[in-house]
Amino acid sequence: xxxxxxxxxxxxxxxxxxxxxxxxxxxxxxxxxxxxxxxxxxxxxxxxxxxxxxxxxxxxxxxxxxxxxxxxxxxxxxxxxxxxxxxxxxxxxxxxxxxxxxxxxxxxxxxxxxxxxxxxxxxxxxxxxxxxxxxxxxxxxxxxxxxxxxxxxxxxxxxxxxxxxxxxxxxxxxxxxxxxxxxxxxxxxxxxxxxxxxxxxxxxxxxxxxxxxxxxxxxxxxxxxxxxxxxxxxxxxxxxxxxxxxxxxxxxxxxxxxxxxxxxxxxxxxxxxxxxxxxxxxxxxxxxxxxxxxxxxxxxxxxxxxxxxxxxxxxxxxxxxxxxxxxxxxxxxxxxxxxxxxxxxxxxxxxxxxxxxxxxxxxxxxxxxxxxxxxxxxxxxxxxxxxxxxxxxxxxxxxxxxxxxxxxxxxxxxxxxxxxxxxxxxxxxxxxxxxxxxxxxxxxxxxxxxxxxxxxxxxxxxxxxxxxxxxxxxxxxxxxxxxxxxxxxxxxxxxxxxxxxxxxxxxxxxxxxxxxxxxxxxxxxxxxxxxxxxxxxxxxxxxxxxxxxxxxxxxxxxxxxxxxxxxxxxxxxxxxxxxxxxxxxxxxxxxxxxxxxxxxxxxxxxxxxxxxxxxxxxxxxxxxxxxxxxxxxxxxxxxxxxxxxxxxxxxxxxxxxxxxxxxxxxxxxxxxxxxxxxxxxxxxxxxxxxxxxxxxxxxxxxxxxx
Numbered sequence: 001x002x003x004x005x006x007x008x009x010x011x012x013x014x015x016x017x018x019x020x021x022x023x024x025x026x027x028x029x030x031x032x033x034x035x036x037x038x039x040x041x042x043x044x045x046x047x048x049x050x051x052x053x054x055x056x057x058x059x060x061x062x063x064x065x066x067x068x069x070x071x072x073x074x075x076x077x078x079x080x081x082x083x084x085x086x087x088x089x090x091x092x093x094x095x096x097x098x099x100x101x102x103x104x105x106x107x108x109x110x111x112x113x114x115x116x117x118x119x120x121x122x123x124x125x126x127x128x129x130x131x132x133x134x135x136x137x138x139x140x141x142x143x144x145x146x147x148x149x150x151x152x153x154x155x156x157x158x159x160x161x162x163x164x165x166x167x168x169x170x171x172x173x174x175x176x177x178x179x180x181x182x183x184x185x186x187x188x189x190x191x192x193x194x195x196x197x198x199x200x201x202x203x204x205x206x207x208x209x210x211x212x213x214x215x216x217x218x219x220x221x222x223x224x225x226x227x228x229x230x231x232x233x234x235x236x237x238x239x240x241x242x243x244x245x246x247x248x249x250x251x252x253x254x255x256x257x258x259x260x261x262x263x264x265x266x267x268x269x270x271x272x273x274x275x276x277x278x279x280x281x282x283x284x285x286x287x288x289x290x291x292x293x294x295x296x297x298x299x300x301x302x303x304x305x306x307x308x309x310x311x312x313x314x315x316x317x318x319x320x321x322x323x324x325x326x327x328x329x330x331x332x333x334x335x336x337x338x339x340x341x342x343x344x345x346x347x348x349x350x351x352x353x354x355x356x357x358x359x360x361x362x363x364x365x366x367x368x369x370x371x372x373x374x375x376x377x378x379x380x381x382x383x384x385x386x387x388x389x390x391x392x393x394x395x396x397x398x399x400x401x402x403x404x405x406x407x408x409x410x411x412x413x414x415x416x417x418x419x420x421x422x423x424x425x426x427x428x429x430x431x432x433x434x435x436x437x438x439x440x441x442x443x444x445x446x447x448x449x450x451x452x453x454x455x456x457x458x459x460x461x462x463x464x465x466x467x468x469x470x471x472x473x474x475x476x477x478x479x480x481x482x483x484x485x486x487x488x489x490x491x492x493x494x495x496x497x498x499x500x501x502x503x504x505x506x507x508x509x510x511x512x513x514x515x516x517x518x519x520x521x522x523x524x525x526x527x528x529x530x531x532x533x534x535x536x537x538x539x540x541x542x543x544x545x546x547x548x549x550x551x552x553x554x555x556x557x558x559x560x561x562x563x564x565x566x567x568x569x570x571x572x573x574x575x576x577x578x579x580x581x582x583x584x585x586x587x588x589x590x591x592x593x594x595x596x597x598x599x600x601x602x603x604x605x606x607x608x609x610x611x612x613x614x615x616x617x618x619x620x621x622x623x624x625x626x627x628x629x630x631x632x633x634x635x636x637x638x639x640x641x642x643x644x645x646x647x648x649x650x651x652x653x654x655x656x657x658x659x660x661x662x663x664x665x666x667x668x669x670x671x672x673x674x675x676x677x678x679x680x681x682x683x684x685x686x687x688x689x690x691x692x693x694x695x696x697x698x699x700x701x702x703x704x705x706x
Contacts, residue, residue: 008373010152011205012048013069013198014058021065025429027057028409032280033157035379035418039409039425049376052152053199054303055312056276068198068313071211072218075192079112084189086115088175088210089238091123091250091328092196095309095316096216098327102235107228108194109236115186116236120243120335121360122175127246127258128357129168129366134297139164141290142298143283144255146170148199149303151370153280159374160287169207169366171249172200176209178240178360194219196250196311206371215313244339244353247331250308255300261346261353269297275305382421390417394427395436407431453694460687555593558586 021043028037028044036050037057058066078085087108093101105116126146134142141164145151148170154161169177172193179186190211193200197215204210223230245261248254253272260266273279279301289295302308309324310316316324340349382390396402396413408416408429419425427433 008049008371008376010048010051010053010202010373010376011069012046012051013053013201014046014048014051014055015067015069016044016046017065017067018043019065020063022063024063025407025409026060026062027066029406029411030056030060030276031409032056032153032276034410034415035377035422035424037424039419039429040423049373050156052149052156052303053197053202054149054276055198058198058312059317068215068217070195070198070201070213070215070218070313072214072222075212075214076222078190078212082112085113085192085212086117086179086186086189086239087113087192087194088117088119088122088172088179089194090172090196090216090308091118091120091243091247091331092216092308092311092314093194094247094327094331095250095324096196096220096314097230100230101327102237103230103233105236105238106234107223107230108192110233113192114189115183115239117175117179117240118238118243119171119175120247120249120331121238121240122173122178123171123246123249123255123258124243124353124357125174125178125361125366126168126171126249127255127262128361129174130166130259130298131262132363133167140297141286141295142166143286144298144300145368146249146255147301147303147308148197148203150279150283150301152199152202152373153283155371155373156377157374158283158287159372161283162370162372164286164290165368165370167368169368170203171246173203173207173209173368174366175240177366180209181365182360183239196308196314198312207368217313217315220315241356242335242338244335244349245332247328247335251325251328252302252305252307253300254307256298259298261350264346266298270300271296271298272300274302274307276303279303379418380422381418386421387414387417390420394420394430394433396432401432403432405431449694449697453691456687456691456694460691463683463687558590558593562586 023039023041023043025039025044028034028039031037032054033050033052036047036052038045038047055068058068087105089101089105093104097104108116123146130142130144133139143150143154143161143164143166145165145168151165154165168174172195176191176193179191191209192212192214193204193210195213195215200210201213204213222228244258246254246258248257252274256266256270256272259270271282273282283301286295286299304311306316306321306324308314309328310319310321336344336349339352340346391401391413394413394417402413404412406412408419408425408431410416410419410425413430413432416425416430420427
């Protein structure tokens with residue numbers, strides 16, 4: 001037999017799947033001890049040293065975030081190693097596989113299990129151990145201990161009751177010790193416990209008996225994974241003797257019904273109680289009952305409301321109690337017939353059972369002691385002042401706020417405050433605290449919703465204004481587009497004209513440069529003409545002097561002619577011819593003088609005109625010089641202007657390109673405006689919808705706030 005352990009630490013038997021846990025605190029609500037669960041984080045955690053392993057949280061967790069920790073994987077590995085195994089099977093097997101439990105045994109043996117033993121017979125041994133203890137010790141109270149969760153509870157939370165726990169093993173341990181003691185062929189085999197319970201693993205560790213605690217649920221999963229049809233498996237029988245009625249041990253009150261065979265009046269001095277909501281509060285009251293002497297002699301207690309048949313490791317959590325117990329009751333009838341015959345005579349049954357048990361029972365073999373684990377439970381209870389401070393922090397203003405609503409899982413505000421005081425929970429998980437925070441936030445939201453509604457209304461007005469501005473902008477942009485179109489045409493014509501004028505101007509450059517040269521030549525010719533005129537004036541002046549000589553000659557000739565005429569007259573007829581010549585000469589002299597006088601007068605006039613036009617000539621010369629200079633400047637400027645025409649022509653092409661780009665951009669603007677108009681309409685519609693929702697939301701929030 002392996003050595004037992006008295007360690008205060010307990011192995012974990014319930015695990016939390018953090019991936020599926022939603023921190024709903026349902027586990028705390030159903031947990032009989034509450035403070036083994038830490039709800040202060042986003043996911044709950046379990047302290048195994050305070051957990052009694054009852055499995056209540058496994059049953060109620062709708063998220064399937066609680067998992068029983070058993071030895072299924074180790075059992076499969078043992079099979080793979082060819083390890084020698086025998087199975088002890090709980091009476092609950094009949095409830096999980098009604099009518100097929102023998103085929104289940106056949107399947108186990110097919111896996112390699114050497115033998116199967118019925119724990120129901122171990123329960124018969126347990127009843128005998130209890131009766132021997134009562135007869136020998138005359139105790140004032142015996143608390144039945146087939147349920148390991150109840151044993152854990154007393155060891156941790158009610159150590160003052162440890163002395164009243166039946167000092168005998170559970171039916172499973174009776175069966176295991178029976179195998180070790182009376183079945184030498186299996187003494188070196190490891191023990192597979194087919195169990196309905198998570199906490200059994202702890203019993204085996206504490207006592208050093210049992211190797212693999214595997215729940216019926218895990219074995220059923222194995223059947224499904226391997227696609228085993230149980231109806232096709234061969235039937236097998238248990239290796240040990242059958243029980244008479246102790247198969248009822250897995251049913252509430254089954255222990256009392258078995259004890260009644262030997263103590264028919266036992267119910268008068270016994271208490272039958274089960275279910276976590278009843279059994280643990282009851283155990284809490286037992287010390288007081290003991291103090292007053294009103295306690296029963298025997299307490300038949302189980303953690304699970306419907307007994308082990310519906311334990312957390314079975315397949316029956318959702319079935320009605322009558323359905324669950326039907327197959328077990330049928331087995332009990334079969335056992336009674338086997339021992340008492342069809343007449344069911346308890347005296348016959350008692351005698352035959354005693355004979356069968358005497359072969360496997362001896363004093364001291366099935367004795368059991370327990371471990372005081374209360375040191376693991378170090379809960380700090382807040383003082384009244386600390387409690388008031390905790391309540392204030394939880395926004396509980398007075399006694400009327402101690403709702404005890406149980407939403408936190410502790411069933412009382414004080415319980416929640418104790419959990420917070422010990423760091424096992426937080427105020428945010430208090431229903432009233434949440435409500436007060438929600439009310440406060442609701443007021444804030446209400447005010448914010450009013451402001452939001454106002455802002456949405458203003459936004460709506462702004463969108464309307466923007467829509468109007470966009471419509472105006474659209475009209476202006478259309479006019480601008482038309483103006484750009486017209487300007488484009490005009491500029492194109494102007495650019496074409498500039499291009500043509502530039503070509504013409506380039507052709508005139510040579511003529512302008514020739515004009516500038518002609519102006520210079522004119523200035524030079526003017527200077528030459530002026531010089532010639534001056535020389536002519538000087539020569540005319542010389543002619544005037546010559547005319548004076550001619551006049552003098554004419555006067556002298558006239559005088560000579562006059563003298564000749566006188567002489568001719570004197571000469572008479574001889575002088576007539578000479579007189580005629582003298583007359584002609586005189587007339588010539590007069591005519592010459594007359595012509596000379598006319599020429600002189602004309603020359604004088606010419607000289608005067610030349611003299612009087614000298615200033616004009618000088619001014620003309622200056623004007624010609626200025627004109628020559630101006631023509632040169634004009635030629636240079638015209639050359640620059642012609643270059644500017646070329647630049648303008650080139651720039652005009654650039655301007656046209658820019659205007660084309662502007663036309664394209666304007667077209668894009670029109671398209672964008674059209675898109676903006678559509679989106680603005682959608683935005684306006686959406687904001688209108690939001691405004692409507694905001695109005696309804698505001699009304700709803702205001703109604704909620706009231």
